[in-house]
Amino acid sequence: MGAAAYPRENAAEWKGSIAVLVAHGSWAGDRLVLWAERSGEVTRSTSRAKVRPHPFAASHADLVGAFPEVDGVEGQVTLALPGSAGSPLASPECGVAVSARALRLGRWRVPVLFVAGPEAFALLTDGSVGEKAGASLRYLVAVAARARDLVRRGRVLPQLVRESAGFAARWRPVLTGDDARWFRETAAAMPPVGRAVEEERPSAHVLIEALVCLVDAAVRAALPGPVVGGRRPGARSALPDRWAAALTGTDGSLPGVREDQAQELAAALHGWFADAQALDQPVRTCFRLAEPDGDDDAWRLEFALQSADDLSVYVPAEEVWADGGRAEERLLAGLGRAARLYPALDRALRHARPCALELTTAEAAAFLRDSAALLQAAGFGVRLPAWAGRRRVGLRMTARQRKGPGATTAQGFGLNELLDFRIDLAMDGEPIGEDELAELVRLKVPLVRVRGQWVELDGGQLDAALRAVQERGRGEMTVAEALGEIALAGEEDLPLVEVDADGLLGDLLSGETDRRLAPVPTPETFRGTLRPYQERGLAWLSFLSGLGLGGILADDMGLGKTAQTLALLLAAPGRTLLVCPMSLVGNWQREAERFAPSLRVYVHHGTDRDVALAHEADLVVTTYGTALRDREALAAVEWARVVCDEAQAIKNSAAKQAQAVRAIPAPFRLALTGTPVENHLAELWSLMEFTNPGLLGPARRFRRRFQEPIEARADEEAAAALRRATGPFVLRRLKTDKSIISDLPDKMEMKTWCTLTPEQASLYQAVVEDMMARIDGSEGIERRGNVLAAMTRLKQVCGHPALLLKDGSALPDRSGKLARLEELAGEIVEEGDKALVFTQYAEFGTVLQPHLEARLDRPVLWLHGGLTKRRRAELVDRFQHDDEPMVFLLSLKAAGTGLNLTAAGHVIHLDRWWNPAVENQATDRAFRIGQTRDVQVRKFICLGTLEERIDEMIERKQALAERVVGTGEDWISELSTDRLRDLFALDREKAVT
Template sequence: MAAPELVRAAPEKMGKLRLLPWTVSTVELEGKEALEVLGREAPETPSGSWRWLKAVAGFAGALVGRGQVLPGLQGDQARWIPQLVGEDGEYARALQNAMPAVVRAEYPNGNADVFPDVLNALTDATARSRITTSAKSGKTPAERWLKALTTDEATVAGDLTRLESAIKTWHESAAPPVGPLRTCFRLALPDEDNDDWRVEFFLQATADPSLTASAKDVWQGAGAAKLLARHAEHPEEVLLAGLGRASRVYRELDAALKVSAPRALTTDPEGAYRFLRQSANALTLAGFGVQLPSALQRGPALGLKLKASSAKQPGAVVKGGMGLSEILSYQWELAVGENELTAEEIAELAKAKAPLVRLRGQWVELDNARLRRALDFLEKAGTGEMTAGDLLQADAELAAHGVDVPVTDVVADGWLGDVLAGKIEDQLEPVSTPDSFTATLRPYQQRGLAWLSFLSRLGLGGCLADDMGLGKTVQLLALIAAEGSKPNLLVCPMSVVGNWQREAARFAPGMNVYVHHGASRVAGEKLTAAVAEADLVITTYGVVARETEELAGLGWHRIVLDEAQNIKNSGSKQARAVRALPAAHRVALTGTPVENRLSELWSVMEFANPGLLGPAGTFRSRFAVPIERDKNPEVTAALRRRTQPFILRRVKTDRDIISDLPDKIEMTEVCQLTAEQGSLYQAVVADMMDRIENSEGMERRGLVLSTLSRLKQVCNHPAHLLKDGSRMPGRSGKLARLEEILDEALSEGDKALCFTQFAEFGEMLRAHLTARFEQPVLFLHGGVTKSQRDAMVERFQSDAGPPIFVLSLKAGGVGLNLTAASHVVHVDRWWNPAVEDQATDRAFRIGQRRNVQVRKFVCAGTVEDRIDAMIRSKKALAEMVVGSGEDWLTELSTGALRELFELAPDAVGEAA
């Protein structure tokens, strides 16, 4: 297809496509150079083509790692060629279908499929990068070909006709067989009294691999062989033919084929290892069945076990105190699975030369080079002292010493042992609150209080990540009231300062609360005195960013971040500021520890427990990339193990947490544009796309965001875009649907929240809905004072209060309890699932007694409709382990923007 940038005609005028001259500056890269570029850290805003090429490079690496390549010859170039069979073939087709338009090529005589060339080049470069020794130079074409496969110079000189024919024949012999039966090879473990391994021969039904017959039964025509005979008239001939073909890729098989009725190949441990790591892959690639012992596939691995205990001696003072700074004595042990080895067993292993050895009655795969590195590490750093925080990063400790042996187990005594074993519940003790604390905690809130208290005693930070509405505020206030320790600093968005004041006064009326915010806030000695008297000091992220140095010197017992997602950008000024405040205990409160990227989780945990997840760069390479890009389940599990003790996550939909909260019913309302809206929409696209095409840099980014904003306004209402004060009724599909929903809700005595990101449209809605339903409509926006805001909430929550509450998303998205509403309507979208969910949770929270119906408006066939499908994928990341906004749109190509913004033919509804 033509690059979208080349298509300049307006959609309604588009005829037959024609190609235009287009000059593009490029940098030509060889496969090796491309691998180096793709191996670097991703750019801040990676393009679609960069991400796609990165995925292809990862696939090439996986193919090489699994031996799914064959040496070949293309012209006079020696090449490592990927072999795509089974799931690999399906994945390759998926990659090809996902290829961005900018990567495609088109010529006057037709399309050019560049995917095979890209995959072949990256596979060849990857294979060469993993070859440690090169073949010797020779005089024959075959010798020169082998040399060219193992060096950067891939050209093979001379007459290659015979060599090319031989390689072609060999490749054809490796092609998967076609037929109802195939030859299968099973690696059998030795008996206990000898070290002889056997590769046993079988016949296997191609359509049903579970149906097999041993070579013995085949020759005797017995057992399952009779069943297989239904598929082939002479199964013994199929077996012999398969063994003959297999000998071309498994040369050691020749020794077993010297008898008339071969049944198995006997080999030693080294031969068994070669079969396990080389021949099995080659046979599988060639289409043969291969069965390996489960004891070797899932059995215990040779690794290192870390044992630690408190370094404190009776009467001694432990430097570093408790928590992650506590000093522990440690000892590394060589282990098989969780069982550490004796000195005699280690000495025996050190002498072993075979890659498969019998140890404690089990066969263990042994990499001698890795074993030597592990033994050197044990000799140099096998014992000593480390902090509890370092213990939790045991794998990083090995990596720092260049040891690639896995950590099979980490054990410790005391509280840390329970944390590592996932038995933190055993350490939690009920916490009593004083009589002056008026709230009655639910059972899960009591567990949350006990968890916070446990971490506090140890000086460990934590992230209370309960869903919105489950009472994070009351649990934190209960902790402060129960401990009686002070001062506690609470950092929160300005919009919820009043909420914290009200909740503290309601549940802990005896608590001394001081608000450090506003133009009249004090400084110097007056601030020091006020803090000394306060149990709880409430301030905002903005104040902390401006007064970091002064606040850091006030000796806080605890620092709490409410709506901790505010520091998800670890490099922001406010994130650096809150991390710079020293305290004995740190707590992050958030319902969304991860919104879009794992770097957000790192930032929150770096505040709560500095150093727990290592430096940001290390965290990205070891966790974020393998999880976000590769969806690696092992790395995901490792990150969960490391963070789980310090994150308490409960969701309101879990009936074990709270049984009396009703359901939240979410739905997307697809609205049609009116003819007027459709005309305005197309005009905006035509005008803005011409300007975008002729701009670049910051100007282009600004135009893209401006276009998106204007298109949203058109979708809302023509008067929103035109700002002419014109009439509202009958001109907007969204407004018509909103009136229908509100008509039904009000007729049943229900109340509703209506969210919009545009304050000016909120005012338009307020005025129109007031006239339409002939009763007051509340409107909360950023210009509303704190006292007005509190009065609005109180009016809406009262039984006789107004039934409709219009809110701007930023002003009303957090910190409000609006459980009087059982309907939530997102009239226009912010395109951030976490932000929209927070707004919805103003109604879906504790105190709600009815089902909450959530409707999200989108206009069919518009940019809203297309982005709605995209945002659903953003929710998956947070569910796995525990860019925001719309800026990502500015990096799309002009063609991609045109496709995103263009109006579909069915977008405009019929006139009434």
């Protein structure tokens, strides 16, 4: 079937109908060879030809549908692949095996797409390859990432090269030092299929082809404009001008260039490249910067030879000249190459046997600042003084709480307490006085000796330090002002590296707020027992609330953020607005009933909502969407606090719902989230802007001060400053923390309350009316069958409408349970954990598995009764031993017993079996001997449906569960018709949000 039958404009629609593909990438010459296998369609070839068609390779149409963005050229190639006489081996990603008694290399013809360098680079770096990529394609993704990194670090040089169509201007990678080691290791790790085009080729040969092509494409993608300014030269211009212009743009070819024209330029460029390229050199030139002795001002840059593999092998230049031989040539050649990067070396090269270069202090500072890193990146060895770049130099704030008679009457309490403060320049914690600082500024030397120690300080840093000391060197401020000053300090040339504070400010910054936390006993009206870490969390929340500071409760999932928040509402009464995703509204209702039944709860959601009812409630629960729609009405209510659950919903500060929530005034604001930072630091700024507006300054200032230094440069000082600024307002406890683990049970069982969508509610009501009519008119065995049939249909509706309708319809946005499962599974895999998800409906698992895998972008395994024993064992082995976070979806009947799945830290019962013994058996797949971690077990229950009512009946009879409930669900069929009507009835007010 030709690709023309599947036009590219319809590729996205067609893609969903094809079998799952496992894509592979080989490299040949200057292009990527893209081909794929059809997973699960392994067949055997009956052809006896020397080169046979690959029996389960994807067609051209498959490739076009799988990669609609790629503008490739269709073709055929022959691959050398291991296998048997009738079939090549399937790749491991296919999940199948082809038996072969004697493996041998065979020649197999496959349909391919040839993808040119620029297109290949875009495909391999834009994240669209996907999880179905085979090992060879993932390998090339890593090579493309290295190519982009080489370009970013300037490890490329331009060349004039001969190609089949003539000459061209191309960029080539310079592989020295760590890059050379990376090349050798990466070549050795190449998957065999990556070099399987036509015949086996050396890995290093294939890798250098791919890397050269991808580097050239990466430079052209990074340089949109010409390297040299002025008019673009024409066809008759001088070759060097044409070559320089061809280094940018989409095509580097130079048509019409003759051999004699190219020879001189190509030779010069090749010599430049050869000098820079040190891939096979076992010895490299090394430079050591030696500081002056005593009060002298004479620095020395000493020369030596050093082993490229064993850096401890170091031969000073004096010994090189004494020994003679080829070592002399290596040293002189290395110094000559280094002089192109560090021209000051020309002074030393005037001597026949140079050993060192004498430097002034200013020259030594310039070497430290600029040349050392340049030489090191080019593959030269560089040894610097131990202190270079390690002195902690910056501003130091000293803040002292006022003491003495009358001090407390002259100041407020908490955030309004007055402090005496002082700003100094400090080096390694030692303050430098204003007079000494002024003298350093006067000298204007970037490398200075301070109290016998050398330190790097440029003029901008010194000026900034003197300005800070003179303008705000000492005075008074409140604790609140000090927090703002600390959060935003260090935006200029010098960071705030240390804060020495006592009192409340010292406790906040040191994390030792326990000294300030008055124990808050569990409120008498709280139904339950708070664990010790939860009691500490309640005290922390009360402490911040009393000071008028907002907080982020970022406890790990399952540590009880809901219970701690409800305890706070009881300990510090006040009207509270709680904003959460729609899927959690019912959960908050039920948890409030369970832990805090004395609270008056009003759900502000739905068409008949009335904000006036909020004045009569203690806790008002609403959704983010409703908060946006009713922004003005909610802002007019006097709230004691606003709480955001699953606060990642407001991590995009520019989103309208985040702006709406921030616009609702309240003295205390609390964000609940297990992941305060998911993708980038701007999310933390958004949460802090909600809880403590203005503390971290405007978003642009935060980006300049923290986000860009930390994300782009991994700036440790900026990271430490951000931790210091936000630490007092974030409480983060992890399950891996031993002080927390000791407070947790081995198995935590909890219920997850879900709501129905309008479609589910309508179907539920229709099933109840239909089935009750049948039950009323039946007796005996027929009646029992009708009751069980009604229960099955109602449970299917609670799971998903598609379960009942069996129409193959789409899954998204139609089920409250599915929405909650997606959220919960996403949190689990983001934490790097694994989960078991049990369902009793195999047909639902079959459609749920690909849906979840696409949503999570993580593996979702599916075990059901139709699998062979061998396939079951393979899935279990992958789940147990693969380090990648994943979800294991299991049919309750097929996997409820007999499996050891201790890699899971979470168990989710998507639909209830209503037999505790059966559910416990399934749970024990993870909670069993060999399990070293705590297991969290969640049972999904739809509010206002028979699922909630049967759960209540089981709870009331838990002590007699096995005897009363028995096995299965037959006990329910014996209930009277009136009891059944009550059991099945839909409580629309609770079930639908």
